[in-house]
Amino acid sequence: MISEEQFQAELDRIIHTSLQEDIGEGDHSSLACIPAEAVGMAKLLVKDEGILAGVDFAKQVFQAVDTDLKMETVLKDGAEVSYGDIAFYVKGRSRSLLMAERLVLNSMQRMSAVATKTHSYVKLLEGTSTKLLDTRKTTPGIRALEKWAVRIGGGENHRFALYDMIMLKDNHIDFAGSISQAISQTKNYLEELGKPLKIIVEARNLQEVEEILECGGVYRILLDNFDYPMTREAVKMIGNQSLTESSGGITKEALRKYALCGVNYISSGSLTHSVHNLDLSLKAV
Known part of the structure; x- marks a missing residue:
């Protein structure tokens, strides 16, 4: 951050x-x-x-x-x-x-x-250990205000911008050639620059979760558009090797159900783009 x-x-x-x-x-x-x-x-x-x-x-x-x-x-x-x-x-x-x-x-x-809006979402997570995160889907020019407001409402901030955390999403992975190549190149890049940035990697299925775990050194695994059974299975696979984050159009109605799957975080762009x-x-x- x-x-x-x-x-x-x-x-x-x-x-x-x-x-x-x-x-x-x-x-x-x-x-x-x-x-x-x-x-x-x-x-x-x-x-x-x-x-x-x-x-x-x-x-x-x-x-x-x-x-x-x-x-x-x-x-x-x-x-x-x-x-x-x-x-x-x-x-x-x-x-x-x-x-x-x-x-x-x-x-x-x-x-x-x-x-x-953040406060209303946070209340739905009461009794679970899951934290609510914002995203970069903010109003251009006033991101600092909106992320400040998320904290006031009881949520937590994801990365502020592209420069304070590494997030390897589907396009990064596809352009790099594979998950393992994307992670390996990222580790080399950070070592050369001497930047201790945390790495988050997006997974689209359980096979990609397994590949991320084999690479190691990933701070958080983003479970993108997983359903509830897949989320529970992914959390079980990951254990304490990485933190977990659910994302991908998670509605207010689905929020608590994903939390009960055991993820550490749920990120929601609607906290800032739909109010x-x-x-x-x-x-x-």
Whole structure:
């Protein structure tokens, strides 16, 4: 996984590019009718039900826009919210509040949606030892926010990008010629570079699971589109030689059934690619 410093750099980039995109040469609506010295207060109003996410990110946005903006937090990230709840108050220059408004709302609505869906999935896994993972199926440009929201919702992050973990999927294996060739070449590559990256290998059937095990040195075996009997058999074959991960269009209804097969992880792209934003508003007080 990426370091905290790398993750913060991603957040800083998102804030910078998003504000530039939205404000450009200036917020002419505010500049036209609000005096520079005007001061105001706003509240973040919840108009929905779910898991709140993005409060800490909102603080960073407000500070990036205007270091004099002061935020009073009422509800923290991860709180269960319902219609009428107030997440925070923020006070300062009115123009600054308006410049920050859209980025704060867009981010928090999206993050809260991801956290809410993740939380609902995690609850289905209670009583099992299986952990829920996200994927790289994220909105371009804001992956850091969505993966942060997954953690707030109780899930765990898979690799952040192509550079922080090796994942040999079906196309890698087919282009390399075989599973054993793909794994052998990967091990040589990492040794030459001196990079201690973990290796995950996708298996499409039990024969491929056996071939992966024969190669050894694989951190996790991804059981892609396995049915329940195949998953149970694969878990039995693998034992403690590698960790196991189920993936491939696993629905909410099937989630617990796969967990009960004994896999260590279940990954779901729908945590980030299929969510409906929570309704939040920033209202003047």
